[in-house]
Amino acid sequence: MKKNIAALLFFAAGAASINAQSYENRFERPLSEVLNEVSQRFGVRLKYDVDTVGRALPYADFRVRPYSLEESLTNILSPFDFKFVKQNDKYYKIKPYEYARRTEADGEKMLAYLSSLYADKDAFEFRKDSVRKEVRQLLELDEYMSRCVDKPTVRLSKVRKFDGYSVRNFALETEPGKYVCGSVYAPLAKGKHPLIICPNGHFNNGRYREDQQQRMATLARMGAVTVDYDLHGWGESAAQYEGKVHHTADAHTIQIMNGLLILEYMLSSRKDIDKTRIGVNGGSGGGTQTVLLSVLDDRFTASAPVVSLSSHFDGGCPCESGKPVQLAGGGTCNAELAAFFAPKPQLIVSDGGDWTASVPRLELPYIRTVYDYYGKGENVTNVHLQNERHDFGPNKRTAVYDFFASVFALDAKAIDESKVTIEEESALYGLKRD
Ligand SMILES: [Zn+2]
Incomplete structure (x- = not known):
């Protein structure tokens, strides 16, 4: 009434x-x-x-x-x-209108469409080859790479030793006179170690924040060499470029390029890396970059995108969607890009409070069907935290530790973040010195 x-x-x-x-x-x-x-x-x-x-x-x-x-x-x-x-x-x-964001219903229809394109491994591999090539072209990756120096200058800080791990900062020259800066966390034990490349997201204070240091150092204490690096236009990158360069399409390609150049640098300069165990892991925008790195380089053997993977959201920052990657192959989405990693081990961490809420219902079953083409459905796993929101909190980090402990045979007994020393931001600089 x-x-x-x-x-x-x-x-x-x-x-x-x-x-x-x-x-x-x-x-x-x-x-x-x-x-x-x-x-x-x-x-x-x-x-x-x-x-x-x-x-x-x-x-x-x-x-x-x-x-x-x-x-x-x-x-x-x-x-x-x-x-x-x-x-x-x-x-x-x-x-x-947000070109990078659609509805969950759109995502469901997209996955049904993609599933109709292939029903077995051969058809999927055919699709994968063409989409991967197109993704590379849409990023203009080879053009950006051609502007990089052949023999890059690398500046290294002193090694700082802590409880069960060490940290060393680096500045790696990319384009002439420009550097990507980051830190390498390594186990103290001698021998060959797996390597985990960790692209960053947009969490406050970038790679210098506490939960980032906890994750990098804990994985190192467990036996892996881990590397993180600044987003383009964040941290020490900000001082090297004019204006707000992060909010440009360039950021999309430069961040991916930086990840690939760091992988190359680590593999060519260090004798302690086991090349059969190369991981990639990041949260939010770092998860978007994780999937893209796994698409672009076959040397990755395990991948863990955290609070990012979705069939209906490409990532809203230009560093995730500045180049029209999702137009590859007549239309794709991050769930299909992640499926290209089949049958290698992949962990998808999702939560109930962001666009990954649909992972258990939509993205996981779709990706698992693809893994089943290879007889390896069990190799894609999902830790879904229904009552959590968009962050890289303790339960998400624990899921990452458990995953890499399992696939890279790391020491799960060393999972103890209280042993990690949180350093000042300036201690982690690769170029600036106090
Ligand atoms: Zn960004």
Whole structure:
């Protein structure tokens, strides 16, 4: 009854503006006015991440469907390339079109489409070869690589020894006069060790943050050599470039290139790396880069993308989607790119509080079907933390430790983050010296 009264009041108030419209002016009305009315009519709050000022909506009231808020919003917003995102039954956000983000329903349809392209290993391998080549081209990776110096200068800090591991910073020359900086965490024990390349995400304070140091050092205490490095335009990279270079398409390719150059540097300069055990692991944007590195270099033997993998979100930063990688092969998504790693061991860490919430229902079954083509369905695993949100918290790090302990035969007894020394940011610099 309340709803009916609200609707009657709404019609009484709206009659004047409806009368003012005509066929001659295409029944045009200000967009903000129409949205306000829709908000009242359906009893929902709208929050705007877009500017509606000065925008006029043709055939305005004809776009409203009295029986459906969402159909009305779709009709009203589509002429402006805006969209709505439901927060709850009473609250919707109005946003600009996001090319890198789709709905879970879109992801489901995409995976069904991709699954229709192959039903066995041969068909999948054929698809994989062509998409991988196209991904490389879309990144313009070879062009960027051709600008790099042949014999890069490498600056190394002194080695700092801690409980069961050591840390040494490096600055590796990429393009002439430009350096990617990072730190190598190594076990104290002699002998051959697996190597884990760890691209970073956008967590506060980048690679210098506490949980990053805990993960890098703990994996080293367990027996792996781990390497992290700055995002392009973050940390020590920021001082080497003008302006906000991270928010450019360049960042996408340069970060991938840096990961590949560091892999090459580690394998060519160190005698203590076991080349049959090469891992890649990162969270969020670092997870996006993890999958891409695994696509671009066959030397990786185990991969662990954390809180990133999704069929309906490519990663919203230009360093994840600045180059149109997802257009490869007539249309792909990060879940298919991760499936290209089959049948090698892969751990997908997901949670209930971000776009990875769909992993157990959508992405994991799809990727496992691909692994089954190789008779290795058990080689892709998922740790899903339904009550957690988007971070690289203790349970996610533990999942990573357990995975690499298992696939690289690391010492699981050495999992103890209390033994890790958290260093000051400046102690981890590869170029700057105090
Ligand atoms: Zn980024």
